[in-house]
Amino acid sequence: MKLLIPTEGSFGYKIMCLVLAGIYAWFLMGLDIDGYLDRVNYLIYAQYSDEIFATYAASSLKAFITNEPVWLLLNIWASKHFSPEDTLRIIIFFSSFIISFLVLRSYPKYAFFLILFILMPQVLKNHIIHLRQGVGVTLFFLGWWCRYLPLRIFFIGLAPLVHASFFFIDALFLLNIAFSTYRISTVWRVVYTLGVGVVLGALGIWLAGALGARQGDNAIYSGTGAGGTGLAFLFWIVFSVIFFMEGKSFLRNNFFAASILIFYLSTYFLLPVTARVFESGMLVLLLASLGLTDWRRYAAYGLYIFYFFMQWYPVLGIPGYGWAAEGSM
Known part of the structure; x- marks a missing residue:
């Protein structure tokens, strides 16, 4: 990694x-x-x-x-x-x-x-x-x-x-160390990360309760999914398509950033705290995306600006x- x-x-x-x-x-x-x-x-x-x-x-x-x-x-x-x-x-x-x-x-x-x-x-x-x-x-x-x-x-x-959101981020970090150590192919990295996301998404809040974390007993976290309209999900789907189209070499070097995105998308409808987890790792993803090339770089620039204004406009x-x-x- x-x-x-x-x-x-x-x-x-x-x-x-x-x-x-x-x-x-x-x-x-x-x-x-x-x-x-x-x-x-x-x-x-x-x-x-x-x-x-x-x-x-x-x-x-x-x-x-x-x-x-x-x-x-x-x-x-x-x-x-x-x-x-x-x-x-x-x-x-x-x-x-x-x-x-x-x-x-x-x-x-x-x-x-x-x-x-x-x-x-x-x-x-x-x-x-x-x-x-x-x-x-x-x-x-x-x-x-x-x-x-x-x-x-x-x-x-x-x-x-x-x-506590960094328990998830650090788990992804350790997973990526394992990927690099055992030279796992990019395709299998995606598959394994999706699997980890689905399992943690389904069991995350139960696990928090079993470990005695305050989130496990909080009614705010008792539902499923990130909530909202789903527009964030669609936005980051588009972003992930551009990110993954950069190619295997880029993904291999930046798979930790990619895994944060995969985890967010795979747990969006399962884990109530997934947005908070994603926010903890979002800067890693944004900084990694600065390494995109060709038309993908300019597409990412456009998405940055669109996202910035769409986040600020409703609260002005x-x-x-x-x-x-x-x-x-």
Whole structure:
């Protein structure tokens, strides 16, 4: 499996990335601290994580591991030094700064699209309403682009202990290591990934409950499928056709990104949390697609722009762009 390694930009470009990442993070940190969805819950974590941590630790090892202990430890540490409000601001600033800098510096040739990526709602919301997921994505990318193997394993392994969606992402990562180790053909990689997707899609929530994860007992996750109108499914079907038409060599080098897409499509009608899992790996897929060539590259460019505007257009004029807490704006 070929890891995405950032290309070397000029010193001036890196400084520009630092400045843009700083502006991005400062703006997000400065938003009304309790004016958005889920912020009340995050303030509770910032105040009472020690009690929540003790509850899970006293239950069972499997419940402790599957209920994001590193996220709780981060909040416990921060609560010793900062107020709950400042804890959230620090988490927002550093997670958004690191991920935006890593993305912006990665491929200077595609700077316009890199900016587009970090402004997409599915990325932006990780630093507005899904703060835990934002930290998980940041840790995963620190590992994904780390050249030192022990640190790579450390950060990638840490991500699911911050946000449970990365148990699925890391499973796909390990599956791709097995594919590369045993030199599995591209066709069989697709077949095996589809099989894993269907099995996890059918059993995922039951498995979460059996392991003691909070998602297993949450009524929000008790249904089937990702919900919505199915337009996202159709969009990513089109995207996958373009992605797979690049050829076997491209797919072999970027199959981890392809497996995230395959998993999402195969679990769309089965797994309630599949959208959250996909959002955790979406940047990997978007960055990999920058390597498309010929007409497929321009088709992908068009899809990026279409997706960006179709995601933002419905929420323009809505308080908090649809993320505002009730009665706050």
